[in-house]
Amino acid sequence: xxxxxxxxxxxxxxxxxxxxxxxxxxxxxxxxxxxxxxxxxxxxxxxxxxxxxxxxxxxxxxxxxxxxxxxxxxxxxxxxxxxxxxxxxxxxxxxxxxxxxxxxxxxxxxxxxxxxxxxxxxxxxxxxxxxxxxxxxxxxxxxxxxxxxxxxxxxxxxxxxxxxxxxxxxxxxxxx
Numbered sequence: 001x002x003x004x005x006x007x008x009x010x011x012x013x014x015x016x017x018x019x020x021x022x023x024x025x026x027x028x029x030x031x032x033x034x035x036x037x038x039x040x041x042x043x044x045x046x047x048x049x050x051x052x053x054x055x056x057x058x059x060x061x062x063x064x065x066x067x068x069x070x071x072x073x074x075x076x077x078x079x080x081x082x083x084x085x086x087x088x089x090x091x092x093x094x095x096x097x098x099x100x101x102x103x104x105x106x107x108x109x110x111x112x113x114x115x116x117x118x119x120x121x122x123x124x125x126x127x128x129x130x131x132x133x134x135x136x137x138x139x140x141x142x143x144x145x146x147x148x149x150x151x152x153x154x155x156x157x158x159x160x161x162x163x164x165x166x167x168x169x170x171x172x173x174x175x176x
Contacts, residue, residue: 006094008054009079012160013039013047018056018075023149026060026074037152048073055079092164099162118159125168133165 008014013036020032033044051057052073060074083091106112106119128136140163150156 005054005079006091008050009056009091010094010098011047011050012158013043014051014056017044017047017051019148021057021073021075026072028070028072030070032073035149035151038158095162096164099160102160137165 009018016036016039017032020027020035024031029041029045029048032048033039033041036044039047048057052059055076056079057073058076059071061072062069063072064070106117126136144161
């Protein structure tokens with residue numbers, strides 16, 4: 001995985017396109033645009049083309065519609081191939097850098113109001129078996145999925161939610 005790939009997939013609009021395709025399996029730019037209605041159509045086409053060129057998505061179907069070709073897109077099964085630890089580290093570092101930039105931009109705004117905007121950060125160390133971790137993630141995922149398909153609407157605005165799961169970096173495993 002190269003640096004360009006990480007930069008392409010870490011863009012918030014492209015992440016939303018990938019999210020749409022994860023949920024729906026496939027979609028045309030028009031279908032994706034109905035859900036990402038806050039993204040201008042020309043910008044949406046540009047983002048889809050970048051994902052296509054990077055090998056993240058593929059054309060699953062083409063059909064003629066009123067003299068034009070309409071493409072249906074789907075995710076590529078393994079866009080990163082078989083990533084090694086250094087590839088995963090680079091992607092995670094990019095996401096963390098994006099998170100830091102997001103916080104810096106937020107706090108630079110004159111209207112920043114963490115309480116009003118629901119800004120939060122939490123860290124917990126949980127003692128879990130691998131099975132308990134899978135169960136926890138399944139339960140969080142079920143709640144998350146109740147909201148993931150929300151589209152723009154009155155009072156709704158984009159909110160970035162980051163989940164980071166990492167092994168504890170303790171001196172001895174299992175001891176505080």
